[in-house]
Amino acid sequence: VYRLHGRYHEMAPNVVPMDYTKDPDVKLPMQLIINMPELKENPFKERIVESFSEDGEGTLSFNDFVDMFSVLSEMAPRELKAIYAFKIYDFNTDNFICKSDLEKTLNKLTREELTAEEITLVCEKVIEEADMDGDGKLGFADFENMISKAPDFLRYCFKKKI
Amino acid sequence: QKWMKFQRDFENFKTACIPWEMKIKEIESHFGSSVASYFIFLRWMYGINMILFGLTFGLVMVPEALMGKPYGSLPRKTVPRAEEASAMNFATLWDFSGFAQYSVLFYGYYNNQRTIGWLKFRMPLSYFLVGVGTIGYSFMIVIRTMARNANEEGGGDDTSFNFSWKMFTSWDYLIGNPETADNKFASITTSFKEAIVEEQESRKEENIHLTRFLRVLANFLALCTLAGSGYLIFFVVRRSQKFALEGLENYGWWERNEVNMVMSLLGMFCPTLFDVISSLENYHPRIALRWQLGRIFALFLGNLYTFIIALMDEINLKASYSLPFLEEEKIVKYNMTIWEASLYNGTIPENSTAPPIQVDPADVPRGPCWETMVGQEFVRLTVSDTMTTYITILIGDFLRAVFVRFFNYCWCWDLEYGFPSYSEFDISGNVLGLIFNQGMIWMGSFYAPCLPAINVFRLHTSMYLQCWAVMCCNVPQQRVFKASRSNNFYMAMLLFILFLSTLPAVYTIVSIPPSFDCGPFSGKTRMFEVISETLEHDFPSWFGKVFGYASNPGLILPFILLMVLSIYYLNATSKSYKEANLELKKKLQSVRNRGLLI
Numbered sequence: 001v002y003r004l005h006g007r008y009h010e011m012a013p014n015v016v017p018m019d020y021t022k023d024p025d026v027k028l029p030m031q032l033i034i035n036m037p038e039l040k041e042n043p044f045k046e047r048i049v050e051s052f053s054e055d056g057e058g059t060l061s062f063n064d065f066v067d068m069f070s071v072l073s074e075m076a077p078r079e080l081k082a083i084y085a086f087k088i089y090d091f092n093t094d095n096f097i098c099k100s101d102l103e104k105t106l107n108k109l110t111r112e113e114l115t116a117e118e119i120t121l122v123c124e125k126v127i128e129e130a131d132m133d134g135d136g137k138l139g140f141a142d143f144e145n146m147i148s149k150a151p152d153f154l155r156y157c158f159k160k161k162i
Numbered sequence: 163q164k165w166m167k168f169q170r171d172f173e174n175f176k177t178a179c180i181p182w183e184m185k186i187k188e189i190e191s192h193f194g195s196s197v198a199s200y201f202i203f204l205r206w207m208y209g210i211n212m213i214l215f216g217l218t219f220g221l222v223m224v225p226e227a228l229m230g231k232p233y234g235s236l237p238r239k240t241v242p243r244a245e246e247a248s249a250m251n252f253a254t255l256w257d258f259s260g261f262a263q264y265s266v267l268f269y270g271y272y273n274n275q276r277t278i279g280w281l282k283f284r285m286p287l288s289y290f291l292v293g294v295g296t297i298g299y300s301f302m303i304v305i306r307t308m309a310r311n312a313n314e315e316g317g318g319d320d321t322s323f324n325f326s327w328k329m330f331t332s333w334d335y336l337i338g339n340p341e342t343a344d345n346k347f348a349s350i351t352t353s354f355k356e357a358i359v360e361e362q363e364s365r366k367e368e369n370i371h372l373t374r375f376l377r378v379l380a381n382f383l384a385l386c387t388l389a390g391s392g393y394l395i396f397f398v399v400r401r402s403q404k405f406a407l408e409g410l411e412n413y414g415w416w417e418r419n420e421v422n423m424v425m426s427l428l429g430m431f432c433p434t435l436f437d438v439i440s441s442l443e444n445y446h447p448r449i450a451l452r453w454q455l456g457r458i459f460a461l462f463l464g465n466l467y468t469f470i471i472a473l474m475d476e477i478n479l480k481a482s483y484s485l486p487f488l489e490e491e492k493i494v495k496y497n498m499t500i501w502e503a504s505l506y507n508g509t510i511p512e513n514s515t516a517p518p519i520q521v522d523p524a525d526v527p528r529g530p531c532w533e534t535m536v537g538q539e540f541v542r543l544t545v546s547d548t549m550t551t552y553i554t555i556l557i558g559d560f561l562r563a564v565f566v567r568f569f570n571y572c573w574c575w576d577l578e579y580g581f582p583s584y585s586e587f588d589i590s591g592n593v594l595g596l597i598f599n600q601g602m603i604w605m606g607s608f609y610a611p612c613l614p615a616i617n618v619f620r621l622h623t624s625m626y627l628q629c630w631a632v633m634c635c636n637v638p639q640q641r642v643f644k645a646s647r648s649n650n651f652y653m654a655m656l657l658f659i660l661f662l663s664t665l666p667a668v669y670t671i672v673s674i675p676p677s678f679d680c681g682p683f684s685g686k687t688r689m690f691e692v693i694s695e696t697l698e699h700d701f702p703s704w705f706g707k708v709f710g711y712a713s714n715p716g717l718i719l720p721f722i723l724l725m726v727l728s729i730y731y732l733n734a735t736s737k738s739y740k741e742a743n744l745e746l747k748k749k750l751q752s753v754r755n756r757g758l759l760i
Contacts, residue, residue, distance in 0.1 A: 041343035043333065089330065105329060110351040118358050125325040125361065150327045 007036070008065050027059040043108040044088055051087040078148070086143050098137035099123050181205065185629045191349030193638045194356060196451070197587050201629070203652055207600060208621045210303060214296050214607065215614040221292050222611045223266045226285060229278045239264055239271055258538050267541075267612035270534035270680035276695075284700075286682035286692045293608040293671075297664045300604060304660060308653045328353060352638075363446045373444060380442040384457050387435055391428050392464045398424045425465050426550070433458050433591055452651055454590045459655060462598055531680040533609045540606025541613060547599060548620050555631050559585050563635035584637040592628075593652060601659040608667045 008028070030053075034045040042048065052068040053060050060068070070076060071084050087093075091101045102123040106114065114122070130138055130146040138146075182205060190198035233239050241264050255262050265271055278285050332350050398420055405420075436457045440450050563584055599617070607613045671690055676683040683689045697706050711717070 043347075085330070102329065106354075109329065109333060109347075110354060111347050113347075113351045114354060118354070121358055121361065122325055122329070122354060126329055129324070130326045146326050147330065150331050 004066055004069060008062055027061045029059050033060055047088045082144050082147050086140050096137045096139055102126055188345055189632055191345045191352060194352050196589060200589055200592055204625055211614055211618045211621060215618045217292050217296055218611045218614050221288050225283050226272055227266050229283060230273055258541050268534045268537045269609045270531045272682040274682050274684045287696050289682045290692050296607060300660055304653060304657050308650055311650045376442045380439050383439050387432060388460055388464060391432055395465060432461050451590060458590055458594050531677045533681055537606060537610030540602055541610050544602055544616060559631050559635040587632055587636045597656055597659055601663040604660060605663040605666060
């Protein structure tokens with residue numbers, strides 16, 4: 001935790017106090033966080049920060065900061081990672097991953113290199129593959145079901161080292 | 163915990179040690195797995211050639227260079243007096259005559275002494291065994307790779323959640339480097355495109371009759387092209403024989419090199435023709451690639467076949483004017499005895515008991531040495547093939563890219579989308595070039611031990627040159643498709659070529675007597691006699707007896723029959739295992755769908 005505090009502090013030394021015993025109310029804005037080297041190249045960096053922030057605006061207090069890195073570490077259990085993964089990919093925060101969320105994810109992943117009809121094809125295929133209850137969008141149960149069978153999830157996703 | 167970290171670091175280290183892995187991954191992310199599969203194939207060939215090089219260099223060239231008689235001590239090791247003036251010229255060396263010819267690089271240099279040096283190293287035996295061993299090793303390793311790939315293929319391509327996993331789990335969160343991120347984006351995009359192509363192909367509806375008719379028409383056209391090219395080569399070869407009869411001095415450069423030029427031109431234009439024909443057929447790109455490869459393969463085989471017929475015809479022609487080889491050798495031997503006699507200023511001695519007069523080896527008249535000639539031909543062919551490939555890459559790809567990039571501003575139509583545009587990477591042409599090149603090496607390495615060395619050098623430079631050319635001058639194909647996970651198709655072609663190229667060498671070992679004046683087998687009637695000689699001299703006598711019994715045809719034929727039967731049996735059992743595997747997989751799938759398994 002001390003290392004995390006060190007990183008948190010060095011992002012904005014004039015704002016963050018060294019002493020947390022009095023539990024001050026300090027929050028760091030999103031811009032500083034997404035410039036961290038671990039997150040800089042990640043296409044989902046804004047979503048990651050937003051989903052961990054308490055007020056939903058993207059500012060992280062130190063508690064949120066610690067939460068974020070604990071979920072991203074190797075120690076976190078799979079279910080916890082799956083919950084946060086769902087939050088990250090849910091762009092409009094309606095607790096469902098609908099088609100527009102999928103389109104946004106795809107565009108971020110491929111940096112908009114695919115044509116429009118390729119994008120629609122992929123999104124349709126995803127919904128066709130993973131949607132179990134047939135409502136045209138992915139609820140958390142569908143997502144959990146699909147992710148739990150994926151061999152690569154733990155290997156690539158959500159592993160951070162400080 | 164520390165143990166897991168150590169294991170992971172070790173895995174990383176092992177991956178970093180594989181040569182060119184980074185380059186190939188980069189190419190894969192930008193161009194797709196089919197282009198990358200060519201480079202993986204190239205790397206694998208490089209490994210084989212390194213081992214062949216190790217064998218020939220370590221067991222044949224080095225012992226002769228270190229322990230054999232040095233240059234100039236024997237007639238066969240010296241440049242003849244007549245050629246000495248031009249022996250050091252660059253032109254002669256480039257042509258592999260002169261000093262290059264009379265060196266460890268070629269068959270003719272080796273002495274037929276049974277043992278050389280203080281180690282009593284058996285040179286002729288080692289030469290023979292290395293020759294046979296390279297072929298045997300190549301067979302083994304090709305078949306082993308095929309078997310391994312066949313195992314992997316039963317993995318099962320259609321997983322559920324294919325697209326979902328690609329979307330949600332493909333980004334590697336540990337990436338912190340912008341270049342790696344670029345590569346990762348490109349590879350994700352390519353992977354999506356490949357999956358999309360697969361999906362589109364499976365959704366395509368076919369008008370069966372029209373497609374079948376078009377495919378039959380395309381095959382007919384391809385056959386016509388092949389027949390046409392075969393006839394053209396035949397016609398040109400006949401013409402060149404006519405020219406040879408009338409004396410080559412009367413004709414200019416084109417007539418002299420007509421055969422080579424026609425073959426190269428055919429090799430350049432026919433594949434493009436096949437490409438156009440294949441657009442009629444409307445296959446899945448992977449299958450279209452296989453048809454293309456098959457057709458170009460047939461084209462090159464036909465060309466090679468006619469070329470070999472031409473060579474044999476020429477040899478027969480020369481032989482019918484001058485006497486055939488055996489006759490020629492007798493005449494040379496006779497001349498040599500007469501020449502020796504002239505040194506003694508007298509009659510031809512019956513038994514030369516007079517003390518040998520010191521003669522400079524360069525002056526001794528020399529017998530013909532067809533093995534070195536053959537070796538030289540192969541080396542020249544390899545070198546010219548390499549040069550052609552490199553120049554084609556430089557001109558065809560690089561200059562074209564430069565032209566399109568810079569002249570686009572001042573040209574009437576848009577060069578980048580219109581006519582020349584950037585070239586795509588020609589997978590089939592390159593793969594076949596590689597395979598045929600390897601066939602040349604296998605054919606020629608018995609006569610010219612330097613061939614694997616030349617090939618190692620060529621593959622090394624070719625890897626760097628082509629990687630650079632691909633990244634810099636080519637654009638990805640319109641439809642990127644996933645290569646079949648095993649390279650079995652390439653392996654099957656390689657095996658076929660290996661078999662074809664070992665036939666000539668085996669034929670010469672078994673039925674043609676070696677030249678009397680050069681090489682490690684001179685003086686014997688057949689090359690494989692070196693083995694029986696070794697058995698007589700070096701092994702205890704009971705061994706020879708046992709071997710004599712074992713090589714009885716009555717024993718060998720049942721043995722061969724037994725091997726054929728065991729191959730059939732193993733094939734049958736492996737088929738039944740595969741079917742059982744498929745059944746189990748289906749059961750697993752249905753149980754999982756029912757939700758009983760998690």
